[in-house]
Amino acid sequence: MYQKENSSWVKHADFTICDMLCLQLAFILAYWIKNGVGHPYETELYRNVAVVMIFIQLVCTFFNESFSGVLRRNMLEELKKTFEQCTLVCLLVLVYMFLMRVGSDYSRMILLVSYVFYIGFSYCSRQMLKKFLKNRRYEEGEKRSMLIVTVSSNAKNIVETIRKNNYGTYHLAGIVLMDCDKKGKTIEGIPVVAGSEDIISYIHKNWVDEVFFAVPKEITIPEQIIKDCSTMGVVIHMQLATMKSLGKNQIVEEVAGYTVLSSSIRIVTPRQMFIKRTMDIVGGLVGCLFTGIVALFLVPAIKIKSPGPAFFSQVRVGKNGRPFKIYKFRSMYMDAEERKKELMKQNNVKDGMMFKMDDDPRIIKGVGHFIRKTSLDEFPQFWNILKGDMSLVGTRPPTVDEWEKYELHHRKRLAIRPGLTGMWQVSGRSDITDFEEVVELDTKYISEWCLKLDVEILFKTVMVVFMGSGAK
Structure with a gap:
């Protein structure tokens, strides 16, 4: 009989419990420093917050995969991971206090001191536990x-x-x-x-x-x-x-009754994809609400400047070549696609793999330039995100004619669901004129993808849009 190794969640239960104890110890010591030695759980407010702390700590550990690869991390990496975990937990505790309107009743000093102690205790306990696990010696019979x-x-x-x-x-x-x-x-x-x-x-x-x-x-x-x-x-x-030609990302799994060696540019866990899709659904719902509000003002403005439908739809190529229909607020005149052929000579992107040009005459004067400068034309794509055609963060989907020009290595950028924004958009957007640079940035995003990277790109996207940099 053979006992299979536990999954990472159960496998690192010792670190999770240890981290939980460190958080409570930090809370108790902070309470004693502020109020003297006493029972911090007697007060209903502090007791409730302590319980919420445990729940938040468990949620952060599960969804953030805080202890994945913990035994392989060096001291500096562990300090960084500890700081991230403790900061996230304390920030979510602050959010809880704000939503429950108890922040003014809870001592800020206790929260701050708890945070500092939590980092110190958690880091030291992780290092001690790792040292114990690496140096432990079972009895020979065990x-x-x-x-x-x-x-x-x-x-x-x-x-x-x-x-x-x-x-x-x-x-x-x-x-x-x-x-x-x-x-x-x-x-x-x-x-x-x-x-x-x-x-x-x-x-x-x-x-x-x-x-x-x-x-x-x-x-x-x-x-x-x-x-x-x-x-x-x-x-x-x-x-x-293993086959070196398959790359570093290789796993063994069962497919259609066969045990196979699978390889991909990036292998992710079901938990990571669940969180990413949850973010997309929440973002899609909020985005669709804002799109409806924006439409009240943009639709009449577009129709006045250029008679015709206010929304524009086009077939784009999505993940691994899957076609889908993308939606936008129309920022160009109705004959834009026909005039594109005449303007290809003025294309700023090398090899014609994408189309970008300065002072594009196809754009509706006034309202068209405004909605493109502010990226408001992209808002209807929140519906694509909600449907599952796209993601908040990914790689921009090419048009069918662009897709047909792709070489083998270009296809790699579509190994993930296309996104409303992405790495190359926040790295220059329209200022990038070399398509190979776009492919390189998109490939880097896919191969290094993590939830933290998505959050960083979303934050940078907001900053880029508000500053209006790179958009044409």
Whole structure:
């Protein structure tokens, strides 16, 4: 029987509980400093806030994945993560106080001192807990005995890797070399106990809980060895021969009944996508409300300046080539698409992969320039976001004719759902005239995507729009 490793949420429950205790300890000490030694939970207000603190801390830990990769982080990275977690928790506590209108009754000194202590306690406790986990030594009978099956050229590296990530879980029973006979010798202090001929007899007569096969693909592991290990009830771990051409992001999963090695430019968790989609829905609802208000003023203005529909729709190419209809407030005259062909010679973007030009004569004078300068023409796309065609942050969707000109590496920028704004829009918007630079920025966004990056881009977008920089 083999106990599967817990998911990261359960796996790091020790850090979560420790962080929760640090928050409460910081709160109690801050209360004592302000009011003297006493019972901080006697007062209803402070008791309620303390309970809300626990709930907020758990929510932040879950959605922010605060302890993902915690054992691999160095001291500086841990300090940064601790500061982010503690600051987020305290800011949300402030939001709670504001919404519940209890901020004026709660001591600001207690909140500030709690915040400072929380950072200090949390950081120190994380470092101590990590040191304990890395240095702990189970009693010999509590460890899982692992036998490594590999080749001589890989043995040293495999032993070092397992030791680095062991944290006292495994007792390395020995090494089996499939390509040579070095029985009796040691590698990194671990004895070579068998070869390909006598591996089964060794497992049969010795303490072995698990066998880790780390053999290059050019060497075939006899099927009988695998069957005999299964017959004996030994747990088998098989290292997959990953393909370098697939890139760094590779995971093992089950697809349509097959166990496969999957690769993508960016692999995300269901939790991350749930949060991103939630942000899109909330942003889409709020955006649609503002769009309705803006439409009351823009629709008559557009119709007066240029007779015809106030809204403009166009087929664009979305995620991985999926076509969809995008919506905008019309900022150009009705014959804009026909006149575009005549103006291609004045295109500012190299190779004609996108169309941008100074003083575009197709734009409706007055109202058209205003709504493009303020990006109000983009507001109807909040409906696209709500429908799921687009996201708040992503890569701008190309037109069909632009899509048809794409080379292979250009398609990478559509590996994610298109967005209302994105990295290249806040990095220059219309000032960028090299399409390869656009592709580079979009690719960087996709490969480095995280929820924090989305928030940063949204904030920068608001600043860029208010300053009116880069828009034409």
